Amino acid sequence: MTRPVLLIGCGRMGSAMASAWVRVRPVIVHDPGAALPAEVTPLDRIDPDLIPDDVIVVLAVKPQSFGELALQLVPLARRGALFVSIMAGHSLAGIGDALGTSRLVRAMPNLPATIRAGVTVAVATAQVDPDRRQLVSSLFRALGSFHWVNNEDWLDAVTGISGSGPAYFFRFAEALARAGEAAGLPPDLAMTLARETFTGSALLAAHDQRSLADLREDVTSPGGTTAAGLARMDHEHAIDELVTDMVAAATARSRSLRT
The missing domain is CATH 1.10.3730.10 (ProC C-terminal domain-like)
Incomplete structure (x- = not known):
């Protein structure tokens, strides 16, 4: 079965991701009050009982919103969910400490991803296995080109080049x-x-x-x-x-x- 995505945050970039991904997998979106793309499943509140066990959680919220949000996501982390963050300013270590998990990916897409002509660079922890890395690759290749790096520090320079x-x-x-x-x-x-x-x-x-x-x-x-x-x-x-x-x-x- 195709793994579903739980997209938290549906601004301009989140909406672009949802529109691309919903063609090939179930997409659940939590962003109360936002105008959501057609065919996604809205989720008014983060209730682990309403979320599949094998979900991929994509964090696309404003960085300052993450602290309060993290508490609601800890049960999903305990169930083994993979977390993919596109938030600026939050390191793998910081996200991991907040969620209590090391199954994490940080990704930096850029604005042309909204027309599926973007470039995304990502880094994963050692606890993300090859199958999950391939899954992340497929998600972001739906938005343009995609590249893995093995040094999280490089994402700052990536932000300075392709992000900005x-x-x-x-x-x-x-x-x-x-x-x-x-x-x-x-x-x-x-x-x-x-x-x-x-x-x-x-x-x-x-x-x-x-x-x-x-x-x-x-x-x-x-x-x-x-x-x-x-x-x-x-x-x-x-x-x-x-x-x-x-x-x-x-x-x-x-x-x-x-x-």
């Missing part, structure tokens, strides 16, 4: 659109060009397996317009230093939130 990364791209596209306006384009056209250039470039990078440097060079003719723009971006390694500082700041913030 979509916002960096969107912010750069905003700046590109504003630059188009400054160059004389109508605002609507400048924004359309910025968005469609980003979309097309991302699709090209996904379909062409050559390095990003090779793809960049395909656009760049010696002494041409692109070379002139890149020279400003690369002056005294400005872009590399800026991006390194951005990722370092996000990584440090992720590390400081960990409990």
Whole structure:
């Protein structure tokens, strides 16, 4: 029988997960008052008598809500449930101490998972056996690509790159659109060009397996317009230093939130 999922928290990411998973397995959702995707089973209260023994519990609540919630989940942990957390700031050790279990996975999906084009990175405790690891893999591959790591500390840097990364791209596209306006384009056209250039470039990078440097060079003719723009971006390694500082700041913030 297909293992059911108990999804606790159904915000934007939780809703995306529920919509993808309900196609292949039963999904029970606990998030009173939330608008739930069709075909999921709502659960008004966490009552172990109403929850199957072999459930996979996915924690998708706001981090500050976990303390009170954990007390309600301890009976499920005692019954051997597997817990998968996508909460920021809660370590495997902290979650394990709160629940009294070591059958735990931490996962970091990113926003494009809401259109099943995301990337998720996860780490598991040693007590998660290969069958359960495979089960977790299948859950998150329904949302895009998926990668295991064996060092929980890496999740802070993952947060700084793929977790926060979509916002960096969107912010750069905003700046590109504003630059188009400054160059004389109508605002609507400048924004359309910025968005469609980003979309097309991302699709090209996904379909062409050559390095990003090779793809960049395909656009760049010696002494041409692109070379002139890149020279400003690369002056005294400005872009590399800026991006390194951005990722370092996000990584440090992720590390400081960990409990």
